[in-house]
Amino acid sequence: MAMTPIEDLIYSIGELEELIGTVCFKKLIPASPPDLRDFNQSLLPEIKFILEQNGIYSLYSHQLEAINEIINGKNVIISTPTASGKSLIYNIPVIQSFLENKGTKALYLFPLKALQQDQLKHLTILTSALDDEDRPKVALLDGDTPQYRRRRLREQPPNILITNPDMLHLSILPYHNSWSNFLKDLEFVVIDEVHTYRGVMGSNMAWVFRRLERIANYYGKTPIYIMSSATVGNPSSLSKALIGKDVVCISKQSSPTGRRHIVFINPIQSPSLSCLKLLEMAIKRRLRTIVYTQSRKLTELLGLWINQKGSHFKRLVKVYRAGLLPEERRDIEAKLASGELLGVVSTSALELGIDIGSLDCSILLGYPGSIMATWQRWGRAGRKRQDSLVALIAHEDALDQYIMRHPETVISGAPEPAILNPENPRIMEKHIECAACELSISTSEPFYSENKTIQQTIEALTRRGKLFFSEDARTIFAGGKYPHRFVDLRGTGSKFRIVHEKDGNTIGDIDGIRALKETHPGAIYLHGGRTFRVTDLDFDLKCIKVEDFKGDYFTRPLSQKETSIIEEYESKVVFGTLIHFGKIRVREEVVGYEMRSVRGQRFLGKKELELPPQVFETEGLWLEIPDFIRENTEKAFMHFMGGIHAIEHAMIGVMPLLVLTDRSDIGGISQTIHPQVGKSTIFVYDGIPGGIGLTKEAFKKASDLIRKSLGVIESCSCELGCPGCVHSPKCGSGNRPIDKAAAISILRQIIKGKKKREEDAPRLINQAVKIPKQRVSRECDKPKLDISSIRFGVFDLETQYSAQEVGGWHLAHKMKVSCAVLYDSKEDRFLEYMEENVQDLIARLKSLDLVIGFNIKRFDYRVLSGYEDGSVFSTLPTLDLLEEVKKRLGYRLSLDHLAASTLGSKKAGNGLLALRWWKQGELEKLIRYCKEDVRLTRDLFLHGHEKGYLLFKNKAGRLVRLPVSW
Incomplete structure (x- = not known):
């Protein structure tokens, strides 16, 4: 009986010289009828x-x-x-x-x-x-x-x-x-x-x-x-x-399927060349074929090879990637669907349900990172119930090699759970701002009243001037217009623009969390098939400048990390030790970078950098390594730190087997002695500020995480460690130190250690070293000022000259005092001063426990510095109400505005009138005006102290609350 084209292709794979001995798994899944x-x-x-x-x-x-x-x-x-x-x-x-x-x-x-x-x-x-x-x-x-x-x-x-x-x-x-x-x-x-x-x-x-x-x-x-x-x-x-x-x-499948032939190939030589050979064999048999790659760059490299194969092959096979014009992509899709094209090489862009007809073969160049994506891509073949070939060609990294050694993980394993975290504080805050802008939030609506986390977030946003309560505290309004433009649906932090320094054209952008690692000065950056070198990283403008690069090396960042535990949410026994999950703070500093040749990754040198550290809070798990395991490892003359470092890499490498994620979304750090835990500890954390639930899910599957990590390391044939088991391409220390043997020994001792009884777990957890929580100071945590126990003064002054007359505001010390008024809380009266009494005024200010004013630091103290050294005033305990308002809002409000909105009172004049009264000798009007400003400032202070807020009219003209905490 003659073989079908698919059967002939599978037979030829085993006979082809370049692929002999590389097929490590084959399976035929029979057809299934429809229901x-x-x-x-x-x-x-x-x-x-x-x-x-x-x-x-x-x-x-x-x-x-x-x-x-x-x-x-x-x-x-x-x-x-x-x-x-x-x-x-x-x-x-x-x-x-x-x-x-x-x-x-x-x-x-x-x-x-x-x-x-x-x-x-x-x-x-x-x-x-x-x-x-x-x-x-x-x-x-x-x-x-x-x-x-x-x-x-x-x-x-x-x-x-x-x-x-x-x-x-x-x-x-x-x-x-x-x-x-x-x-x-x-x-x-x-x-x-x-x-x-x-x-x-x-x-x-x-x-x-x-x-x-x-x-x-x-x-x-x-x-x-x-x-x-x-x-x-x-x-x-x-x-x-x-x-x-x-x-x-x-979720029950009742549609029919054709026979599916599965082949796993672990190439001895180049995975790309093996893939291209398989593609060529399929096209020669007129089998419609798609090849999925892991990156745009690899897609483009395969496209170059296809172009070198001659016009006939080039006409039948196209490359589909980001960067193509929309009409080019539509043309490829249509020609695939019609059969005019027999092959396409694509990134994940064709993974989703775009109509490209029914294909015969789906070849994955590299494991896509999840069981779900594997079957989604394989599902492109055999849609008309015909026989199909689906293949996986492995790269040398740890995850691919694990799959080659454990094919049942993909064939029989359950798809990974997809994880999201709506309670990520950064994400939540931005969208609540958007929600309030779209429609003011009522405290009686379920959106607010039935969710404590939303209530707490709104309170935090009002303290920062992002949201405002109405006067009756029943409605919440947005602080600005169209906050939507500051929300990146695909990121949590700010974006840096990448621009070409020669013409200023924008090449792309990068998330602020990754900017320091991937686009530091001197970094070699790939984008759209082009190679650039970073020449400048501007934090203020959030701009990265690059130049074209034609060299033959790449860069790898070197970093130093510290991890501190903020709060432990949960702990449990796993095998012979404890694993914990909670909120942590990560501090990472990029201290330099390595240069390595593209061919063979030969070390070419390194350069130091001075960049600001990145500090963010996220969720993570941490695994304790018992003291006796450390002692045993060191007695065996193995490198203990190299061992736990290797385990950290292996755990991150196998995380995608447990959770639907990419390893670049996960970080880790190992410490021989963590000061809070008091033991050797391995941390694995979500690489996204606030966390997105990845390590939370991994914590639930802790035993699987440890077993699979050991499996990856043990089953690799290398001697000292390699990218197939414990080396990481993103390691901040250049994969040093790494000790594969120590990693195997440590994990075996954990797994074979005496399993602790479940009833012992609470005792163990309670007796574990107490983790001091690193409390984050918040405005609402500050003790309320007890004004009954202090002597405070409220102060304002008027001047003899305007700023224009003395040559500008920077020469305020030349403006001279015309009059000043100080309210003394101990005496409960207003004290009046003229210029000849300025020294008495200054002496009185020095005697107070707190000096209160409105724009006192930027104006009143500068005027007084014409009479005494200005450094004296910087030492006075001072509360500047205008400064506090600007901290909340990001912009200033006048005393008149705040007094009218909060107290229902208006100022008796203005600065120009005060100057005129001085020059005309109308001192009674001048002093009365100054005293009224002091009274308004005092009453605003007292209102804010008692109520916790002032009132003002926002840009939409609504009367809203401005939270204050003196």
């Missing part, structure tokens, strides 16, 4: 009609189950493999709702433009059999939509608006009044590719959806959420965390 169901009574006749017109006469059981739940008003997550008909699940209920009520509106969200275009095309085809009046209007909104078109969409909204997360965040929610015609009829929110909303992106999107729900409720709507996802380990908890509502999970 079909007839249309039921929940579907309208019109729906059955359009389905039949599209050649659909029955539905998969999972489709029908999900559609029924949606029709019954439930929020649903569909987590099934590629090509399982997920788009029909959300399109059918939306179209049916429209047929029942022509005012129905639905919001469709897709993470990529190509997915938006695909959905627009599919909806058009699906509804083409309906008459015009029965066909829902569908429109697309993205960054390329012109302004006139956007205005029309707002005024005459479609029934289905297809857009992306950024447009929802930046263009719809902040301008919801303009979108009211759409939002008041919003019945459905469709969220595609939910598995991509994890980590920082997912944590941000969780808040975008909470804000959307709040705005929808304002217009009287509670939309149904329909979510679709690749197969992940926790679809229910992921979707619930994302939208903050209960969901029904549909």
Whole structure:
């Protein structure tokens, strides 16, 4: 019996000289039949009609189950493999709702433009059999939509608006009044590719959806959420965390599959060359093939090789990557779908559900970092139930080599859970600001009243002048306009722009957390296939300047790290030791960088740097190493620090097996003696400020983390350690010291150590060294000033000359005192001074426990410095109310404004009048005016002391509270 092209390809792999002995695993997964169901009574006749017109006469059981739940008003997550008909699940209920009520509106969200275009095309085809009046209007909104078109969409909204997360965040929610015609009829929110909303992106999107729900409720709507996802380990908890509502999970697969041949290849020589050889063999057999790479740079290198193969091969195979023009990407997608192209080399850009037809082979050049992504990419092949080949070609890093040695991890293992953390404080603060800007927050609405964390965050934001309570403290207003522009949905911190120093063109940007490591002065930076050298890093302007680089070396940062424990949340026994989880503070300083040759990574030298340290708080776990294990390791003449350092690298390397993450999102540090723990300790932490739940999930699977770490190290054939087990490409100390043998010995002793009884755990935890919490000082923690026990004075003065007359404000010491008034709290009276009594005034100021004024430091003390050395005044205990206001708001308010808003009193004059009264000899008016300013300043101080706030009118003209803490 003749072999099929797929079988012939698999046979040839084993015979090819370059690949002999490199195939380490083969498996055939048999075809599976569909589980079909007839249309039921929940579907309208019109729906059955359009389905039949599209050649659909029955539905998969999972489709029908999900559609029924949606029709019954439930929020649903569909987590099934590629090509399982997920788009029909959300399109059918939306179209049916429209047929029942022509005012129905639905919001469709897709993470990529190509997915938006695909959905627009599919909806058009699906509804083409309906008459015009029965066909829902569908429109697309993205960054390329012109302004006139956007205005029309707002005024005459479609029934289905297809857009992306950024447009929802930046263009719809902040301008919801303009979108009211759409939002008041919003019945459905469709969220595609939910598995991509994890980590920082997912944590941000969780808040975008909470804000959307709040705005929808304002217009009287509670939309149904329909979510679709690749197969992940926790679809229910992921979707619930994302939208903050209960969901029904549909994860049973009932669509058919063809036979799938799985091949794992661990190349002896170059993985890239092995991959290209396999691609060439597939194309010669007319098998449609996709190759997935790990980076844009590798994609481009493979593209160069393809171009060298000749015009015929070049015509059949294309490269798909970021940087291509939209029309170029659409052209490649269309030619793949039609069969005009037989092959494509792509980054993860083609991992999602973009329509490129059915392929025969899916080759992964490097493990993509998760079981979920592996099957998602493999699912591109065999979509028409034909035989397919899916292959994994390993790189030399630890994770790839672990997979080669344990293929069952991918073949039989459960997909990893996708993790997000809506309570990340940095992310939460920014979105609460956005929410208050979109719609003022009432203390009686559930958004505020039912969430203590939100209440605490709002209180912190009001102390920083980001939000303001109304006078009656029942409403919260935003402090600024359009804070949305400062929120990066894919990051937590500030962005640095990368610009070319020659022409000033922006090349890209980088998150502030990574800027120091990847774009320090002298760093070699890759972007879009080009190589640059960093010439300058400007922290004030958040700007990085680069120049073109043609050298043959790369750089690796060298850093020093310190970790301190702020709070321990949880501890437990794991094997023969303790593991902890909690909040930690990381201080990292980039102290220099190595230069290494591109070929062979030969060390070329290093340079020192003087850069400011990065300090951030995050979540992490820490593993104690018992003292006896350290003693045993050192007695065996092994390098203990090298051992725990190697374990740290191995733990970070295998984390993606437990949690859906990239190792670059995780950090670590090892210490022979940690001062707070009192023992040798290994820390692994979320590399994102505030934490995104990665190590929290890993803590739950601590025993698996330790076992897999040992497995990675033990099963590697190297002698001293290599990138396949314990070397890290991002190690801040250049992988020094590293002792593979010590790492194996330490982990074996932990695992084989005497297992402590569970009832002993509380005793062990309680008897562990007490960890002193490093308390962060907050405004609300400061003790309230006891004014009954101190003697304070409130002071103001007027001058004989204006700033203009003496040559400028910087010459205030020449302006001379015309009069001054001091309120003395001990005597409870106002004291008046003229210029001849200035020394008495200064002596009185020195006797006070506290001097209070309004702009006293920048003006009054400078004027007095004309009579006595100015350094004297810098030593006086002083409270400058204007300075306190500016700290809160970032801008100044006048005494007149604060007095009118808070006390209902206005100033009796102004500085120009005071000068005129002095020059005209009207001293009574002058002193009365000065005394009134002192009284207003005193009463503002007392009001703030008693109430904890002052009042002012914000830029929108609302009377709001300004929190103060004297």
